[in-house]
Amino acid sequence: MNELLTHTRLPDRAPPVSEVGIVHWAKKHLFGSVSNTIMTLVSLYILYLLIPPLVNWALLKANISGTDRSVCDANAAGACWTFIKVRFNQIMFGLFYGSHPDQIWRPVLAFFMLVGLLTPLFIEKFPFKGMLGGFILLVYPFIAFALIHGAWLGLPVAETREWGGFLLTFVLSSIGIVAALPLGILLALGRRSELPVIRSFSIFYIELWRGTPLITVLFMASVLLPLFFPAGVEFDKVLRALIGITMFQSAYTAEAIRGGLQAIPKGQFEAADALGLSYWKKMIFIVLPQALKISIPGIVNTFIELFKDTSLVSIIGLLDLLNMAQTASQSIEWKGYDTEAYIFAAFIFWIFCYGISRYSQNLEAKLDRGHRN
Amino acid sequence: MTDTPPPPPTPPVATAATTPEAPATGNSEYSIDIRGLNKWYGSFHVLKDINLQVSKGERIVICGPSGSGKSTMIRCINRLEEHQEGTIIVDGVELTNDVKNIDTVRREVGMVFQHFNLFPHLTVLENCTLAPIWVRKTPKKEAIATAMQYLERVRIPEQANKYPGQLSGGQQQRVAIARSLCMNPRIMLFDEPTSALDPEMISEVLDTMIDLAETGMTMLCVTHEMGFAKQVADRVIFMDYGEIVEQAPPEEFFNNPKHDRTQLFLSQILAH
Numbered sequence: 001m002n003e004l005l006t007h008t009r010l011p012d013r014a015p016p017v018s019e020v021g022i023v024h025w026a027k028k029h030l031f032g033s034v035s036n037t038i039m040t041l042v043s044l045y046i047l048y049l050l051i052p053p054l055v056n057w058a059l060l061k062a063n064i065s066g067t068d069r070s071v072c073d074a075n076a077a078g079a080c081w082t083f084i085k086v087r088f089n090q091i092m093f094g095l096f097y098g099s100h101p102d103q104i105w106r107p108v109l110a111f112f113m114l115v116g117l118l119t120p121l122f123i124e125k126f127p128f129k130g131m132l133g134g135f136i137l138l139v140y141p142f143i144a145f146a147l148i149h150g151a152w153l154g155l156p157v158a159e160t161r162e163w164g165g166f167l168l169t170f171v172l173s174s175i176g177i178v179a180a181l182p183l184g185i186l187l188a189l190g191r192r193s194e195l196p197v198i199r200s201f202s203i204f205y206i207e208l209w210r211g212t213p214l215i216t217v218l219f220m221a222s223v224l225l226p227l228f229f230p231a232g233v234e235f236d237k238v239l240r241a242l243i244g245i246t247m248f249q250s251a252y253t254a255e256a257i258r259g260g261l262q263a264i265p266k267g268q269f270e271a272a273d274a275l276g277l278s279y280w281k282k283m284i285f286i287v288l289p290q291a292l293k294i295s296i297p298g299i300v301n302t303f304i305e306l307f308k309d310t311s312l313v314s315i316i317g318l319l320d321l322l323n324m325a326q327t328a329s330q331s332i333e334w335k336g337y338d339t340e341a342y343i344f345a346a347f348i349f350w351i352f353c354y355g356i357s358r359y360s361q362n363l364e365a366k367l368d369r370g371h372r373n
Numbered sequence: 374m375t376d377t378p379p380p381p382p383t384p385p386v387a388t389a390a391t392t393p394e395a396p397a398t399g400n401s402e403y404s405i406d407i408r409g410l411n412k413w414y415g416s417f418h419v420l421k422d423i424n425l426q427v428s429k430g431e432r433i434v435i436c437g438p439s440g441s442g443k444s445t446m447i448r449c450i451n452r453l454e455e456h457q458e459g460t461i462i463v464d465g466v467e468l469t470n471d472v473k474n475i476d477t478v479r480r481e482v483g484m485v486f487q488h489f490n491l492f493p494h495l496t497v498l499e500n501c502t503l504a505p506i507w508v509r510k511t512p513k514k515e516a517i518a519t520a521m522q523y524l525e526r527v528r529i530p531e532q533a534n535k536y537p538g539q540l541s542g543g544q545q546q547r548v549a550i551a552r553s554l555c556m557n558p559r560i561m562l563f564d565e566p567t568s569a570l571d572p573e574m575i576s577e578v579l580d581t582m583i584d585l586a587e588t589g590m591t592m593l594c595v596t597h598e599m600g601f602a603k604q605v606a607d608r609v610i611f612m613d614y615g616e617i618v619e620q621a622p623p624e625e626f627f628n629n630p631k632h633d634r635t636q637l638f639l640s641q642i643l644a645h
């Protein structure tokens with residue numbers, strides 16, 4: 001009789017040295033072939049031409065001291081950050097707060113309150129997420145409005161038409177996306193509904209807004225909405241813009257979510273049906289949590305687009321971050337420094353959009369970790 | 374004997390699920406009472422004149438070639454598929470377009486799928502407690518206790534807080550069985566519960582199903598596990614081309630099949 005053999009497993013070894021390390025990486029990716037090497041060298045040369053003058057202008061020779069243009073005019077080779085420093089409040093918070101620096105604490109407090117309220121939501125084991133989320137959605141907006149507007153608290157009133165800058169951009173885009181999400185969910189579900197009336201309405205609505213540029217929507221919101229109200233009733237401009245933005249954004253959100261819904265296997269619907277879950281319970285507990293997760297990149301994309309597109313509210317006379325920066329640079333005191341204004345606005349936009357994009361990547365990775373194998 | 378499939382009649386215009394010869398509703402003594410069931414996909418006649426009565430506690434195994442309509446038939450029993458002709462009465466409730474009846478039936482009928490269909494974003498325990506809490510309105514504590522009890526019965530209580538993606542196929546299918554049982558169903562439907570599993574996991578799922586059969590649950594299983602059929606089935610049903618061709622107790626069915634199609638089918642699946 002044969003004796004049974006026992007197999008001994010080979011131990012793992014580290015890869016050969018030539019396969020790891022920075023030198024290897026550079027060899028492989030930057031100088032891997034002739035054309036690759038040429039491209040690397042050309043890119044390096046272009047960077048050499050661009051970077052030093054830019055650094056010189058924006059940092060090394062830049063002006064930041066003083067409170068008027070005399071410093072900048074004396075040293076024209078450097079950027080004039082003095083202008084941004086002096087007009088910072090106006091560009092970030094709009095005309096009212098620009099001229100009432102003692103009131104700036106109100107929007108700042110509102111902003112940090114929001115950050116403070118949102119933070120626990122990102123702590124994995126925080127027990128009262130639902131309640132906190134409800135508070136942020138239902139109560140916080142009123143607190144923020146009370147603070148920023150001021151009338152309810154007996155503070156100096158900042159009329160909404162005097163809101164502007166980053167504050168306005170932030171208010172419009174964040175309320176826009178939050179209000180558009182439930183609408184978008186309903187529209188996406190409606191588009192897949194078995195009831196022809198609901199389906200046709202959803203398709204009509206989505207295609208209507210998707211086929212219209214935001215600038216037209218804002219213009220129509222500004223011109224058409226007041227027609228529904230008695231003459232003489234002043235209809236808040238910011239509210240008009242918000243309604244237009246929400247309508248518009250909900251169509252894009254709906255399409256992003258529809259993509260997610262389509263990715264849910266039929267078996268998930270069937271298992272939910274077989275357990276006796278009603279349509280809404282099936283959607284709320286089974287389908288939407290999975291579909292929304294898949295839709296996160298799409299929704300974030302539309303949000304970033306919206307964030308940048310809020311600049312279009314200038315068509316109805318509101319000054320967002322970009323327009324406020326431009327306006328500031330066109331004032332008599334600072335005429336000629338519009339480059340600085342645009343760079344600053346672009347920088348703020350970029351920080352914000354990049355932050356959102358990074359966060360959504362994290363979120364995806366985190367959600368993925370939990371559920372996939 | 375040989376019979377050719379009858380030429381398919383065209384689907385009826387109306388979708389009323391009643392035929393004159395069957396009672397509209399009734400206190401049927403059967404757990405499942407299917408009479409004159411016909412179903413079409415478009416113009417494709419997928420189920421033809423199905424008559425099937427299942428007594429309480431009866432265990433039925435359904436087999437037949439691929440595409441013969443086995444899944445379609447058992448999916449009609451909990452209305453995952455609509456039928457166009459005939460009556461289906463489940464536990465005394467007739468399946469019509471009435472949503473209330475459909476809900477009632479679905480609460481009483483559990484189903485296990487070939488591909489498990491667990492909810493991947495919920496833990497095993499949440500998979501098991503969701504429907505009891507939201508459909509049966511069981512208090513959460515009680516639902517958890519029941520779920521743990523069933524997870525123990527399918528022998529995976531230690532996996533309760535994992536996500537389905539972290540389990541093996543056999544474990545997932547046992548969770549799916551536990552999830553159905555948590556609703557306290559009177560009838561369990563199985564649609565090829567082991568055919569997506571690796572060979573070494575099939576027996577753990579079959580053992581679970583055998584345990585379940587011993588509790589007196591009414592069971593309808595579509596499966597080609599003939600050993601399982603021999604061990605637990607009261608009756609084996611053979612379907613082909615949308616018809617029930619033959620039904621008999623397992624000994625008779627396997628040792629003495631009456632139809633040539635049944636014989637051919639059995640020789641094919643026993644060959645490998």
Ligand SMILES: Nc1ncnc2c1ncn2[C@@H]1O[C@H](COP(=O)(O)OP(=O)(O)OP(=O)(O)O)[C@@H](O)[C@H]1O
Pocket residue numbers: 414417419437438439440441442443444445446
């Ligand atoms: N939604 C559908 N639309 C059209 N035809 C369908 C649909 N579902 C199933 N069919 C067809 O109906 C027939 C019966 O399908 P069914 O799934 O009931 O077969 P089955 O006996 O379960 O086969 P299998 O062993 O492969 O699971 C098949 O020919 C199939 O192609």
Ligand SMILES: [Mg+2]
Pocket residue numbers: 443444445564565
């Ligand atoms: Mg099948």
